Each structure stands twice: as C-alpha cells, then as structure tokens.
Amino acid sequence: MGKKNKDFVKEITPMEEDFSRWYTDVIMKNELVDYSPVKGFMVIRPYGYAIWERIQEFADAEFKETGHKNCYFPLLIPESLLNKEKEHVEGFAPEVAWVTHGGKEELGERLCVRPTSETIICHMYKKWLNSYRDLPFLYNQWCSVVRWEKATRPFLRTSEFLWQEGHTLHETFEEAQEETLQMLDIYRQVAEDLLAIPVVVGRKSDKEKFAGAYATYTMEALMHDGQALQAGTSHNLGQHFTKAFEIKYLGREGKEEFPYHTSWGISTRLIGGLIMVHSDNRGLVLPPKAAPTQVVIIPIAQKKEGVLEKAKELYEKIKAKGIRVEIDDNPSYSPGWKFNQYEMKGYPIRIEIGPRDIENNQAVAVRRDKLEKEIISLDNIDTTIGEMLETMQNDMFEKAKQHREENTYIMDSYEQYKKDLPSKPGFAKAMWCGCKECEEKLKEETGATIRCIPFEQEQLSDKCHFCGKEAKHMVYIARAY
RNA sequence: CGGGGUGUGGCUCAGUUUGGUAGAGCGCUUGGUUCGGGACCAAGAUGCCGAAGGUUCAAAUCCUUUCACUCCGACCA
Numbered sequence: 001m002g003k004k005n006k007d008f009v010k011e012i013t014p015m016e017e018d019f020s021r022w023y024t025d026v027i028m029k030n031e032l033v034d035y036s037p038v039k040g041f042m043v044i045r046p047y048g049y050a051i052w053e054r055i056q057e058f059a060d061a062e063f064k065e066t067g068h069k070n071c072y073f074p075l076l077i078p079e080s081l082l083n084k085e086k087e088h089v090e091g092f093a094p095e096v097a098w099v100t101h102g103g104k105e106e107l108g109e110r111l112c113v114r115p116t117s118e119t120i121i122c123h124m125y126k127k128w129l130n131s132y133r134d135l136p137f138l139y140n141q142w143c144s145v146v147r148w149e150k151a152t153r154p155f156l157r158t159s160e161f162l163w164q165e166g167h168t169l170h171e172t173f174e175e176a177q178e179e180t181l182q183m184l185d186i187y188r189q190v191a192e193d194l195l196a197i198p199v200v201v202g203r204k205s206d207k208e209k210f211a212g213a214y215a216t217y218t219m220e221a222l223m224h225d226g227q228a229l230q231a232g233t234s235h236n237l238g239q240h241f242t243k244a245f246e247i248k249y250l251g252r253e254g255k256e257e258f259p260y261h262t263s264w265g266i267s268t269r270l271i272g273g274l275i276m277v278h279s280d281n282r283g284l285v286l287p288p289k290a291a292p293t294q295v296v297i298i299p300i301a302q303k304k305e306g307v308l309e310k311a312k313e314l315y316e317k318i319k320a321k322g323i324r325v326e327i328d329d330n331p332s333y334s335p336g337w338k339f340n341q342y343e344m345k346g347y348p349i350r351i352e353i354g355p356r357d358i359e360n361n362q363a364v365a366v367r368r369d370k371l372e373k374e375i376i377s378l379d380n381i382d383t384t385i386g387e388m389l390e391t392m393q394n395d396m397f398e399k400a401k402q403h404r405e406e407n408t409y410i411m412d413s414y415e416q417y418k419k420d421l422p423s424k425p426g427f428a429k430a431m432w433c434g435c436k437e438c439e440e441k442l443k444e445e446t447g448a449t450i451r452c453i454p455f456e457q458e459q460l461s462d463k464c465h466f467c468g469k470e471a472k473h474m475v476y477i478a479r480a481y
Numbered sequence: 482c483g484g485g486g487u488g489u490g491g492c493u494c495a496g497u498u499u500g501g502u503a504g505a506g507c508g509c510u511u512g513g514u515u516c517g518g519g520a521c522c523a524a525g526a527u528g529c530c531g532a533a534g535g536u537u538c539a540a541a542u543c544c545u546u547u548c549a550c551u552c553c554g555a556c557c558a
Contacts, residue, residue, distance in 0.1 A: 095557070229558090333520095335518070336517085
C-alpha cells in the first residue's frame with residue numbers, strides 16, 4: 001500500500017496557487033468536458049451532461065408548474081430578421097457566426113447562427129397571434145446558441161452553450177413585468193435550492209442590460225475567488241420587439257394592440273458556478289440535489305464471504321428510498337483508489353462496507369464536504385442517508401452564503417476601493433447616482449462593474465460614491481467572469 | 482489584434498545546446514496475489530518526434546516556411 005504511483009495520480013492544482021488552473025483541472029480531470037476541434041467550443045461528456053440534466057429537470061418542472069410549454073425554433077436566422085430591432089443587432093453583431101453557403105451555392109441572404117432567438121421567435125409569434133384571447137404566449141425552448149467569443153473557458157464562456165430561453169407575450173406591461181420577476185425567482189430557486197448557490201437578485205443598469213430590453217433582471221453569485229458570476233437573466237422587453245416585428249392583435253376594445261414581451265434564460269454556465277462555489281482542492285463537491293449520483297457504496301475486501309451480498313442489499317435498500325445510488329464492485333481497483341476517485345468526482349456520500357462492519361451491523365459513511373468518517377447502523381440506513389443528504393444540502397448553502405457575506409462589504413470611499421480591490425475581491429455595496437459616466441469611470445479605472453441594483457435596497461448614504469451627487473440606488477459592485 | 486511559450490505512444494514529459502536510427506513514468510491488455518486512504522509481481526501491445534521543404538553519409542535534434550494549441554493584455558452571459 002501507499003502512494004507509490006504518484007505520477008499517475010490526478011493531482012489538482014491548489015486553488016490558492018492558481019484559481020484558473022484549479023478550475024480547468026477540476027473540469028478536465030473529472031471528464032466533465034473535452035475540447036472540440038473547433039476552438040472555443042466544448043464537448044460535454046456524460047458526467048458533465050448529467051449535471052446539466054439535473055438543472056434541466058428542476059427548472060423544467062418549475063416552468064411547467066407556471067404554465068409554460070416547450071417548443072423548438074430553427075438554429076439559423078436570416079440576416080433581415082436579425083436586423084429588425086436596432087439595439088439588438090448592434091448588441092450582438094460583433095459575436096454572431098454567419099452561414100454563407102448551402103452546399104456549393106452561395107446564399108442570397110446570409111444566415112446567422114442564433115446568438116439568442118428573440119428575432120425568429122417574434123417572427124413566428126406575429127403569425128400566431130390574432131386576438132387578446134390568444135394571450136399570454138408562454139413558450140420556452142431548450143437549445144444551444146452560438147456567440148463567437150475571443151477568450152473562452154469551459155462552461156463560463158464558450159462559443160456555443162446549452163441553455164433554455166423562454167419567450168412570452170402578454171396583454172399588459174404589468175403582466176409582462178410580473179412574468180419577468182416570476183421567472184427570475186424560479187432561477188433564484190434553481191441556484192439556491194438545487195445548486196446551493198446563494199444569489200443576489202436585482203436589476204441591471206442600463207449599460208449592462210440586454211440589447212433591446214426595457215429592463216433586465218439578474219441573479220449574481222460570488223465565486224471562491226471573489227469574482228461575480230451572472231447566473232441567470234430575465235428581461236422585460238416591453239414593446240421594443242413586438243413593434244419592430246409588427247406583432248399585433250385585436251384587443252378587448254376592438255383596437256389593434258402590441259403585446260408586451262419577456263425573455264429569460266439560464267445556461268450551462270451555472271455548472272461553472274456550481275464548481276467554483278463549492279469545490280475544493282480535492283476536486284468537485286456537488287450538493288446532493290444537483291449530483292447525478294448521490295451515494296456510492298464501496299465494498300471492502302469484496303471477495304470475502306458475504307461482503308458483496310451485503311453491499312448489494314444496502315444498494316437496493318437505499319435505492320428504494322429514491323436516492324440515486326451506485327455500487328462500485330470493480331475488483332481491479334483498491335478501495336483507497338476508489339475513495340479518491342469519488343472524492344474527486346464530488347459524489348456527496350460514500351459508504352464503505354467491509355467484513356468488520358458486517359460483524360458489527362454497521363457501515364462507514366463519509367460526506368464529501370466534510371470528509372469525516374462516520375459509523376452508522378445498518379438498521380434504517382436508508383433513512384439515515386436520506387437525512388445526511390438533506391443536511392449536507394443545507395450546510396453547503398449556508399457555507400456558501402457565509403463566504404459571500406464575509407466577502408461583501410460597504411464601500412468606504414471610491415478612492416479607498418480602488419486601492420483595496422486587488423487584495424479585497426468580493427461584492428462592494430455602494431451608492432450610485434444612476435448616471436452612465438460614473439459607471440463607465442468605475443469600469444475603466446478598476447475593471448469592476450455594477451453587477452446589479454438589488455431589490456433589497458439599503459440607504460448607505462445619500463451621495464453617489466463616484467461623483468458625490470444625489471444617490472439614487474444602492475448597487476453591488478464586483479469584477480465579473 | 483499585440484507579446485511570450487509549447488508541439489515526441491492514450492496522458493505527463495525527457496531527449497534538441499554538442500546530429501548517430503526512439504526513452505521514462507503512468508494508463509491500456511493478460512494472468513496471479515491483494516483489498517479499512519491512491520496495492521504488488523510477471524508477461525505484453527502501442528510512435529511517419531505537428532506539417533512541408535532544405536543542409537548532411539546520417540535529422541526529433543541544424544536552417545527556412547507553415548499549421549495548431551496555450552498563456553498574458555483589449556472585447557464579452
């Protein structure tokens with residue numbers, strides 16, 4: 001025994017040493033993704049995709065619960081459609097990919113690979129909407145979009161990413177606003193209840209809002225290294241697109257009306273957030289609800305009589321409880337090897353069962369976030385494990401929340417902030433007058449941006465931290481991914 | 482787009498300065514002994530040394546060209 005073959009061991013760069021290397025190591029060594037032949041694109045491997053499926057399942061259930069239906073729109077959008085909403089084209093123009101040929105023929109009109117689907121969906125909605133009786137339109141699609149990025153990182157920023165985009169039409173502004181906020185709250189639940197990532201919810205500044213939106217709402221999470229991550233957005237698009245696309249209907253008063261429009265999305269970026277918030281130097285740590293497999297059973301000395309049988313019995317018992325469980329009875333790896341593998345992969349709970357345990361009617365359970373061995377009785381083991389998973393989920397959320405709070409502070413003065421920023425990353429709360437000049441100055445001088453104007457406001461001062469004029473909002477500021 | 486770096490079995494690399502016909506560890510295959518924190522023994526399989534051209538009796542190694550990837554700065558969910 002011993003750690004002889006250490007060359008082969010998949011050591012992960014410690015995050016204190018190089019956060020970015022650490023992140024890549026965790027992703028690559030756990031085989032979540034692989035690099036594709038086309039630069040900036042990513043191949044999502046089965047384990048990475050399984051995490052995405054957890055998110056999909058959770059979010060989709062919420063969408064259905066609130067009356068939404070899924071559909072699918074084409075990948076390619078004619079240039080003329082994209083051009084219909086001016087701010088929108090300008091916002092996305094630098095990063096769209098174009099298709100110019102079909103077979104050998106050059107196309108009369110270029111087609112863009114969707115960077116988002118507002119335009120093509122509006123084009124269809126125009127055909128589908130006739131009367132106020134048809135409203136609301138509550139549709140969503142799960143798909144991928146392409147944005148030609150210069151610098152990419154797996155999950156956080158890739159040229160193609162999987163996401164979900166919901167697009168709704170409503171009779172009134174208020175209804176659209178309600179929908180926008182409702183969907184943001186569902187996203188908050190995905191982040192907090194499923195992924196155990198605490199988020200700050202609020203509105204984006206005009207500078208940071210979606211190209212063509214009336215208002216953009218966001219949830220912002222804080223990563224281990226003190227940088228912020230925009231984890232989901234919901235836009236109230238007003239009538240910008242519906243007017244540009246001439247989506248009209250006959251209203252209650254017999255007059256032609258333009259509906260109010262929303263769109264909202266979350267993407268595989270959430271997986272990047274999940275990794276950066278919870279994981280450690282040994283690899284992934286997955287919250288139980290988001291983990292593809294929640295429990296792995298490792299039989300010890302499995303050739304000895306009764307061990308494998310007992311392990312299988314445990315497996316069946318735990319599985320019957322609705323817990324996602326696996327058993328690893330591969331004889332060619334030692335238990336120590338397996339322990340390390342599953343720790344790296346972030347399996348929430350590992351159960352060891354060997355001859356000694358069977359004699360004592362017990363098993364050893366280890367929680368991935370704590371890594372402490374705990375002896376549990378085989379009686380009611382299914383219930384015990386169920387409870388452990390639940391506690392673990394809550395503990396992970398609390399731990400992340402505590403980290404965020406420890407790294408959130410009130411900006412003293414802007415001058416001081418500039419000095420402190422390199423050594424003190426995290427969320428800074430500050431007052432802002434609302435003008436674009438202050439916002440641009442901040443970005444230019446520090447690289448940090450106004451992440452959002454949180455719904456939960458605090459009156460820190462009545463003067464803008466940047467220009468000293470009358471303050472309108474309290475904002476969260478951070479460097480972002 | 483500017484600056485640096487790297488291309489050698491599946492992976493991580495050595496070998497390049499000073500040319501001499503391809504190396505290591507791990508992984509993989511087969512068999513056996515093991516199994517409570519990265520086991521061991523034995524026997525195997527795997528390479529147009531990123532690509533093209535040149536110099537030479539001889540090139541992974543020297544020269545030229547080219548391609549790819551990667552890191553750091555400007556832009557972005």
